[in-house]
Amino acid sequence: xxxxxxxxxxxxxxxxxxxxxxxxxxxxxxGTPSPIERITxxxxxxxxxxxxxxxxxxxxxxITDRNAVEHAAAEADLVWHxxxxxxxxxxxxFDLGYRINVDGTRLLLEAxxxxxxxxxxxxxxxxxxxxxEMPESVTDxxxxxxxxxxxxxxxxxxxxxxxxxxxxxxxxxSLRLPTIVVRPGKPNRAASTFASSIIREPLIGAEAICPVRxxxxxxxxxxxxxxxxxxxxxxxxxxxxxxxxxxxxxGITVTVGTMVDVLARVAGEAAAERIRxxxxxxIQRIVESWPVRAEARRARSLGFTDxxxxxxxxxxxxxxxxGAGGQHA
Amino acid sequence: xxxxxxxxxxxxxxxxxxxxxxxxxxxxxxGTPSPIERITxxxxxxxxxxxxxxxxxxxxxxITDRNAVEHAAAEADLVWHxxxxxxxxxxxxFDLGYRINVDGTRLLLEAxxxxxxxxxxxxxxxxxxxxxEMPESVTDxxxxxxxxxxxxxxxxxxxxxxxxxxxxxxxxxSLRLPTIVVRPGKPNRAASTFASSIIREPLIGAEAICPVRxxxxxxxxxxxxxxxxxxxxxxxxxxxxxxxxxxxxxGITVTVGTMVDVLARVAGEAAAERIRxxxxxxIQRIVESWPVRAEARRARSLGFTDxxxxxxxxxxxxxxxxGAGGQHA
Numbered sequence: 001x002x003x004x005x006x007x008x009x010x011x012x013x014x015x016x017x018x019x020x021x022x023x024x025x026x027x028x029x030x031g032t033p034s035p036i037e038r039i040t041x042x043x044x045x046x047x048x049x050x051x052x053x054x055x056x057x058x059x060x061x062x063i064t065d066r067n068a069v070e071h072a073a074a075e076a077d078l079v080w081h082x083x084x085x086x087x088x089x090x091x092x093x094f095d096l097g098y099r100i101n102v103d104g105t106r107l108l109l110e111a112x113x114x115x116x117x118x119x120x121x122x123x124x125x126x127x128x129x130x131x132x133e134m135p136e137s138v139t140d141x142x143x144x145x146x147x148x149x150x151x152x153x154x155x156x157x158x159x160x161x162x163x164x165x166x167x168x169x170x171x172x173x174s175l176r177l178p179t180i181v182v183r184p185g186k187p188n189r190a191a192s193t194f195a196s197s198i199i200r201e202p203l204i205g206a207e208a209i210c211p212v213r214x215x216x217x218x219x220x221x222x223x224x225x226x227x228x229x230x231x232x233x234x235x236x237x238x239x240x241x242x243x244x245x246x247x248x249x250x251g252i253t254v255t256v257g258t259m260v261d262v263l264a265r266v267a268g269e270a271a272a273e274r275i276r277x278x279x280x281x282x283i284q285r286i287v288e289s290w291p292v293r294a295e296a297r298r299a300r301s302l303g304f305t306d307x308x309x310x311x312x313x314x315x316x317x318x319x320x321x322x323g324a325g326g327q328h329a
Numbered sequence: 330x331x332x333x334x335x336x337x338x339x340x341x342x343x344x345x346x347x348x349x350x351x352x353x354x355x356x357x358x359x360g361t362p363s364p365i366e367r368i369t370x371x372x373x374x375x376x377x378x379x380x381x382x383x384x385x386x387x388x389x390x391x392i393t394d395r396n397a398v399e400h401a402a403a404e405a406d407l408v409w410h411x412x413x414x415x416x417x418x419x420x421x422x423f424d425l426g427y428r429i430n431v432d433g434t435r436l437l438l439e440a441x442x443x444x445x446x447x448x449x450x451x452x453x454x455x456x457x458x459x460x461x462e463m464p465e466s467v468t469d470x471x472x473x474x475x476x477x478x479x480x481x482x483x484x485x486x487x488x489x490x491x492x493x494x495x496x497x498x499x500x501x502x503s504l505r506l507p508t509i510v511v512r513p514g515k516p517n518r519a520a521s522t523f524a525s526s527i528i529r530e531p532l533i534g535a536e537a538i539c540p541v542r543x544x545x546x547x548x549x550x551x552x553x554x555x556x557x558x559x560x561x562x563x564x565x566x567x568x569x570x571x572x573x574x575x576x577x578x579x580g581i582t583v584t585v586g587t588m589v590d591v592l593a594r595v596a597g598e599a600a601a602e603r604i605r606x607x608x609x610x611x612i613q614r615i616v617e618s619w620p621v622r623a624e625a626r627r628a629r630s631l632g633f634t635d636x637x638x639x640x641x642x643x644x645x646x647x648x649x650x651x652g653a654g655g656q657h658a
Contacts, residue, residue: 094496098435106427132572143472145491145573152492156485162474163481167423243461244474 004076007083008041029237042072063104073111079121089189090150101153113169121172122233129155130291137293147289162245178221178251182317191286202274211280214257217292221251222313250296250306333405336412337370358566371401392433402440408450418518419479430482442498450501458484459620466622476618491574507550507580511646520615531603540609543586546621550580551642579625579635
């Protein structure tokens, strides 16, 4: 199998690649695992700190560059489309967000269509497609009225994935990902980046800034579960999707205050005291526009799971990122 | 007020222009009616059979031509964006549908944004944004899983209108229109065109083809009510829209069989016998993918109304199109 991961230099792309390489196989349609021939990591910046592997190809290019995208897509059997300008970035630069998140996605889908090989595509969408007036818990059938350009662009991506799939140009699946916590590495331009920083930084003795109130609730999923979900979405056969190729994922709902309390309990009060509370109304507004709870009934019936508790998320982070004696991505 | 109507040569654009010219004014924000300075009808084909009027400007151009669109948009205060490749057309030519319905809409919104005057925009969307598994009656909050490229493109248009409005680039409102019956003029490439043909043609002594079964239910609204809705959507103040700028409109649900029965009762059995029943599975499939009933609670609370009965729709058609002794658009 030849695999393409867009946004392959990001933490999720690298983590997914590492998971694939560790088994050396990928499973589709719940069938026999197939050996991985090649994993192409396509990104605008080169991936650093990758363990060298003859199966991995690094491709640096812009997702709005037709030639680069066609080259990346030409031989792909399986595609994880993770590349995106994140929420606060897309809000700050309207044109950049549409160029990367909408035009880039269309270019990729067109390049995949042109192969005439109907590749399978998993698209990373998110709960930012929801917004405005929402019920206590959003259902799988709740409408998308995004209150950010990022959410709008992800909703457009889902529609494109569904239409290209319906036409038989590809076999696409969109996952609405909860906020990923605890994200390793550096803070990024996602409005939600604080949700990882306030845990990650104190654990390594550094300060972190929290721009939202303690009572702010967020809907989260760990990197482990997200990676599993990305693999599961690729594995599920075409037949389970039917007329609806967009799947909101299960997550857990926690307040920032609870997260900090768990941090203090597990890692000590000193860790929690490394958080500086600096309210940022713009970030508070974006974060509050997202849903805090989802039923995710269909995803649960398809075997997707959440982490159970924030303590489980924190302990998984400690094992994955701190356990070996230092931080690694 | 300077008004731009895209798709201005279509029956809806011409009807809207005629309604505006007949009063010579347009009302926004429930305020005092403002005199109409100019109505620009922008379309890829020139409008025929228009009553000459010094306030009307005909602009022939392609909505994917940046210069043409910028010229059309430059001075507009109020815009009705009706231009589109219709359902069967967009399904038959995937690329054309995206070019006109998505790229064209984006070009228009960009041109309006560039004016820095925050024009008010009413976008004609439709119930084709719905599809797949649906409840008996779709709610205002039901998700969009379109089963046609046309529906996908309209859903993308709604998202763009909402995001451009949220950013303050324009003041947009999207109306999800039921199938318009009885449409005057010639059949077009809409999958729903039969719903008008089977009434319109027999009434003038011509044959019409019905490609769907008698028990096929459709959700419809008359040209009179649609025109009223387009004017009302422009009139409503910015403040009523909030975080959700997309409004599914009220309509009535009828089966094709009921429509034909009413035709026979009002215009005689001979009229109904001019319908030839020629099943077309492709058309049947598209039509059946649309919802047949909607709650339209919010629209009703804002004063939008349906026709009450198919007989009322038929009688309005007779008055508007046949009454004067002949067919006119």
